[in-house]
Amino acid sequence: MPLPEAITQIFKRKQKSYKMVLILSLIEELRATSQDRVSYDRVKERFLSYFLAEQERGHRVDQPPGRELWKDAPKSQLKDIINSPVNALSHILFVNSEDNTIGFHSQIQRQLGEEELFQLERLANDELQSYNAALQHFSLQGYLEKVMAEYSSAKKETFAEHALGTLFRKTLPSELKALPFIDEQYKVQGSVGQGNWATVPWLAILDKRITETTQHGEYVVYLFAEDMSAVYLTFNQGVTVPIQEKGRREGYVFLRSRTQEIRELLKLTNMNKDENIRLVNSGLGQDYQVSTVAYIKYERGSVPNDEQLIQDLVNVIEDYRLYVETVTSTDEEANNEEVETLPQTAEPLKDEQVIGILHQIQAHIRRQGFFFPEHLIENFYLSLKAKPFVILAGISGTGKTRLVKLFSEALGATRDNGQFSLIPVRPDWSDPADLLGYKDLSGRFQPGPITKVLVDARQPENRHKLYFICLDEMNLARVEHYFSDMLSVLETQEWREGAIQTQDLISPTLLDTPEDQETYGGLGIPENVFLIGTVNMDETTHPFSKKVLDRANTLEFNYINLQQYPQEIGQESGDPAELTELNHLFVRSDYLQLVDAYDTHKELVVRTTERLVKINTLLEDIHAHVGFRVRDAICFYMIYNDRYGLMDEEEAFDWQLLQKILPRIQGSHSSVRRVLLSLIENTIGNGAELAVNVQELMDDASPLYMKWASGKVPPVAKHPQSARKLAFMLRRLEEDGFTSFWLS
Incomplete structure (x- = not known):
């Protein structure tokens, strides 16, 4: 096979x-x-x-x-x-x-x-x-011919981690920056697309004194024709911002005017000064034809030798240098002007790309010297995908907060750019105002720490960026008191104009001034914001209600192997730049109601629901059974796992049993013991090396749970993680007279 x-x-x-x-x-x-x-x-x-x-x-x-x-x-x-x-x-x-x-x-x-x-x-x-x-020294001619020969076929292959992506983002920029005339004032950047293959791949050299983005300003760039018949070395202008600000017609007028001014200013030695550059028939490629100041065309199969290519590049860079010095000397303020970019269209990833991206995230985490158990990153991702609120629970010092930070960082969300926020919860928080904000004595609204992030995330230029909020030590205060408004608004998610939107978080009565109404009015939870709470379960913290548990996956960090040492890391595979280009659709939910997924995943939904019906029958005795909200969330998790091929079905259901069902169980009655024993029987499965007789173990279950004692090899089970946790809960019930998922 x-x-x-x-x-x-x-x-x-x-x-x-x-x-x-x-x-x-x-x-x-x-x-x-x-x-x-x-x-x-x-x-x-x-x-x-x-x-x-x-x-x-x-x-x-x-x-x-x-x-x-x-x-x-x-x-x-x-x-x-x-x-x-x-x-x-x-x-x-x-x-x-x-x-x-x-x-x-x-x-x-x-x-x-x-x-x-x-x-x-x-x-x-x-x-x-x-x-x-193929081992040889750098050859610009060889690389240009290689791209034109391979790009069309590469577009039929998986985008993530493709060799051509590495070539454009890493290899070629590194090689060009090594040239003696490309010094530190220049930024070299290449792209084959963001999440999907670009129609026109490019490799740009930007003078950081006037621009660091290809969306505006002037720069030198190699542009490849869509049919890969030619590559153009061009002196060019950013098209995105002018067209967005002025509209296409007026934007074209502006670009043509600037083109003429630059042509009159510079020699542009041996370059063509017309609009005969042919990339594509429409779209951004056509925009390039308008924005191009001058170009040199290299046809596929006839690219000149490296000596000629380098000399052409030297000439263009010299013209570019003279232009930048002229602009910066005549208008000092132009260098500091911030040009606001408008949002781009977010393209969804293909399902087969997800597993490669998760591997790159894992590689980034290892590069930082951290190691998490197998499939924990996949589980964390699936949990966020199913619902944008996840709880990480366990003893102190196990890496809960670090996981959130490193996962976010791998996707380009950092404290420096404001896309990752760590909000420490205070024990005295008692109502939503502590988190969301309040109206002061002067009548002005004073935003809380989470409101500031939500306002930033909903800005048009940011709406496709990923924002992660980590509520640290979330249960130092009673979650239901300060987080109740967030929980309620999360439940109002609905599809509107192709995006997920919620009801408003900030009451209009708190917004008296026009400035406050403009800034905070209509503020919900944007679809690009993801909430993660970390909790330590001890005598200083508060328990969670079922209202909170229903709305989150609870990932546990209690089983620790202290003999896991940092691995010695060499040159790691994977380019972090590929991940920072991802848009929020990588994590955003694709489904809000089960009807969104039922037709295409009916068999899996029915199979998963039948499992939950059997479990619910057991949980009803202790009033811990689940409703439609939990059923839908578990089904979504199972569907995403199946779509992306991350784990087998039994392992995925084991995670969900552990994270969505077991946190609801607590008590001291014999009925709790019966439920725990029945669930262990269910998690062990048929044909295992351990048989469970619920009635015989009602008085003394130690022969069962001691099989999971420290130092012993646990019995083989269909759902090993859930079985281990249930054995621990059963032991606490017998030894302490009370048990809960949250006891550590």
Whole structure:
């Protein structure tokens, strides 16, 4: 059978030859031992042996950083080098730090028989040979021809993590910045699109004294024709802002006027000064034809040699330098003028792109020296996707706040740009005014910390950006008191004009002045805002009501392995710039009511609902059963997981059972014991090594829950995480006379 797509795409983004050699080394060790997990040290030895042997034969291979020969590289450096491809392939490989073994993730391993391993080995060998044959110095001619030869076919492939994306965003900017005439005053930036392939890919050189964006100002840019028949080196102007501010007709008049002024000012040596640049027939490509001051055309298959290309670029940059110096000397204020950009259209991602993006987020987190359990990031993402309010619970110091910060940071939401906000909850918060704001004695509205973020997020230029709000230590005060308005407004989400909108958060009675009405009037919870609360459960905090639990997924951080050490990270695969270009649709919900998804996912919805009906029958005895809101949220989670292919169905339902059902259970009665035992029986499943007899264990359940005691290997279960938590809750009930999900 063919290799799964997750495997066939692993070499699309080249990370030197390291990934290919790592895969070949792992396959050799797997065959030698006939085990699913093998010694990480043995794989490292095979990895190093390849490069040593190739260099001894006189073959050209990737050199270790700062060294010409692999035999001269220190051991500490070798660890960094192999960690780089291991982290780049973390979506298919798993390293167990406890026993120092490496192997494929279980879901990947199940798809790799001997035939598939042979296919993977052949693929790695082919890629390795091709890569080694192509080792050469930077060639601008080679790269321009490469783009024109490959871009059209690349547009049919997955956008995320594609090699051409790396070429435009990282490789080419890095190579151009190394040229002696491109100094620090210039920003070099390339793009193949934001979330989807661009019609006209580009590579721009911008003088930071007048602009750092291609939306306005003047810059030098390589533009590729849509049909890849030619690439143009151009002196150009930003088209987005002028057309948005003036309209297309007046914008064109303005651009043509500026074009004529610049042509009269500069020599523009050997450049064409007309509108015969042909990119596309309509759209932004047509805008470029109007905004282009001058250009040089290079036809596919006839791109001149590097010497000529570099000389052309030198001439254009010199004209650009003279222009910038003229502009900045005649108008000092122009350099400081801020041009407000209007919102762009947000394009949704394809389902198959999501898993690659999540792997890049995981890689970013590892680069910061943090490690979270397998599938926790996928679970966190699915929880946010199902509902824009998530609770992270557990003992102090387990990385709850850090997870939110790093996840947000990977997507370009930071404190510096205002898209990530950490709001510490105070114990004295007693009503929504503490969070939302209040009217002072002068009659002016004083916004609360969350209101300031919501106002910023709904600005037209920001409405496609991701905003994350972390309410730290959320239950130091009673959540229902200060957060009640937010919870109520969350329930008013509805589709309006293709976007999710809510009722107003700020009462009109608080907005007396025209300024306040303009700033805060009609303020709901924008669809690009996501709320995460962190909670520590101890004697100093307040419990949650079912009203809160119904509206959130509760991720638990109580099971800690202190022997997880930071991995030594080398050059990590994945370009963070690709993630910062994502729009809010990556996280925003696609469904608000079950009817939105029922027709296309009927079988999964029915199957999931039937599971919940059986569980609800048990929960009714202790008045902990769930309603339609919880059912819909769980179904949405299961649908997203199925669409994106992140986990198998049983594992996904295990997460939902743990996060949406178990937090509702607490009490001291025998009926609670009966429910816990019945749920454990349900989570263990048929054919497991443990049989549960509810009646026999009603008086003493210790023979059951002690099987999950520390240091023991727990029994195999259909839903292992939920079974472990239920065993803990059952033990607390017997030993303390009371139990709750929230006891740590």
